[in-house]
Amino acid sequence: MKNVIRNGLSLWEFDSLSAQPGIRHFVTDRNTNPEGEPFTLSYSSTPDRELVVNNRRLLASAMLVDERALYLPSQVHKTRIVHVTPSTTKEELQETDALITSHPGVCIAVMSADCVPIVLYDSKNNVIAAVHSGWRGTVARILEKTLNELSDRYGTEGKHVFAGIGPSVSQESYEVGEEVITAVKAAFDSHSELLVHTIHQKAKLDLWNANRHQLLEFGVPEEQIEISNLCTVIHNHAFFSARKGDAGRFAAGIVLANR
Numbered sequence: 001m002k003n004v005i006r007n008g009l010s011l012w013e014f015d016s017l018s019a020q021p022g023i024r025h026f027v028t029d030r031n032t033n034p035e036g037e038p039f040t041l042s043y044s045s046t047p048d049r050e051l052v053v054n055n056r057r058l059l060a061s062a063m064l065v066d067e068r069a070l071y072l073p074s075q076v077h078k079t080r081i082v083h084v085t086p087s088t089t090k091e092e093l094q095e096t097d098a099l100i101t102s103h104p105g106v107c108i109a110v111m112s113a114d115c116v117p118i119v120l121y122d123s124k125n126n127v128i129a130a131v132h133s134g135w136r137g138t139v140a141r142i143l144e145k146t147l148n149e150l151s152d153r154y155g156t157e158g159k160h161v162f163a164g165i166g167p168s169v170s171q172e173s174y175e176v177g178e179e180v181i182t183a184v185k186a187a188f189d190s191h192s193e194l195l196v197h198t199i200h201q202k203a204k205l206d207l208w209n210a211n212r213h214q215l216l217e218f219g220v221p222e223e224q225i226e227i228s229n230l231c232t233v234i235h236n237h238a239f240f241s242a243r244k245g246d247a248g249r250f251a252a253g254i255v256l257a258n259r
Contacts, residue, residue, distance in 0.1 A: 001027070001167075001228045007062040009039075012238075014119075014164035016226045017254075023121050023128060024063055025254040026109075027166050027228070029238050030246075040240065040248035041072060042111050063255050065107045072109050072251060073099060077136040081149050084108050097137055098146045101256070102127040102154065109253025113240040114174075114232050116207050117166040117252035118143060122150060124160040128254045135180050138207055139187040144214040151218075158219025163226070166252040167239045170231035171196065171206035174243075180205060188213065 001012050012027040032039045041059070043052050060067040071084050073096035082093060084101040093099075099108035108130045110117050115134035122128070131137075131146050150156035176184075181195060181203050187210075188194055194210050195203040208227050215225050232241040240246040 001226075001230060003029070007058070009058060009062045011062065012167070012228075012230075014226045014228070016162055016224065017119065017121060017164050020121055020123060020162060022123065022126060022257055023254055024257060025119055025121075025164070025252075026059070026063065027117070027252045028059065028250045030240050030248060030250055031238065038248045039250070041109075041251040042249035045247045045249050059251070060107065063107050063253070065105055065255055069105055070107045070109065070253075071099060071101075072111060072253075073097065073132075075111065075132045077115075077132075077134050079137065079140050079142045079145050081142075081146055083153070097132040097142055098129060100127065100129045100146065100149060100153075104256040104258045107253055107255035109251045111249040111251050112166070112168060112232075113242040113246055113249050114169040116168040116211055118211060119164045119166070119252055119254040120146070120150070121162045121254065122154065122156045122160050123162060125150075125154040125156055126256060127154045127156065128256055130253055133207070133211055135176065135183070135205065135207065138210045139180075139183040141187065141214060143211050144218065147214070147218045158215075159221060161215070161218070161220045162224045163215050163220055164252075165208055165211055165225070165227045167228050167230035167232050167235065167250075168207060169233055169241070169243060170208070170229075171204050173231050173233035174205050174207065175202050176205045177202055184210070
């Protein structure tokens with residue numbers, strides 16, 4: 001990933017997706033607010049609603065879209081997927097963890113503070129997706145479900161998909177207990193490397209590669225998958241982390257350029 005300045009905002013971009021001419025994309029930095037305020041995108045993260053309104057307005061401007069065309073769902077760690085159009089309402093985005101659109105100028109994004117944000121681009125069918133995948137979403141294979149939805153509706157094939165796995169908690173920083181260990185083993189029984197067992201029946205979980213495996217299984221070429229390798233705990237100066245006690249939420253999103 002690389003740090004860039006867009007319309008005065010400090011943002012992050014994937015190298016592979018930046019090379020695709022049909023899209024714009026971003027991951028926000030917690031310090032990008034020009035007034036020095038936290039650049040949080042979630043209304044539930046602060047009592048200062050106007051701060052979030054202004055942050056979203058600045059982000060939309062940086063992505064060259066109308067602020068009404070910036071869509072962020074109300075996430076609940078499940079697997080509901082919504083196809084977004086210019087007429088999609090806020091109510092339609094409740095309890096949703098993945099967004100898909102084929103409409104240019106519609107910017108879709110997910111919020112995070114340790115969970116894995118993923119952006120997808122089907123370069124043949126000109127369709128994009130944004131996926132929020134914490135441990136619950138990962139073991140429920142929300143990314144796989146989103147890819148299958150793209151396939152069913154648009155004919156997406158893995159060889160045409162470019163994927164960015166964004167900043168999130170790394171295996172080094174993510175120790176989990178028995179409930180998560182059991183769920184991961186059930187979902188990824190052939191990938192024992194996703195869990196590094198520690199003491200007291202705990203283990204460190206690799207969410208990055210758990211999602212990478214779903215992309216590979218769909219047929220996405222290895223060279224078209226980019227993992228940020230930026231841990232929200234280790235790089236807490238740049239990204240919000242719930243494990244570090246942050247209430248704020250950063251966002252990762254993507255928009256089809258108007259042609």
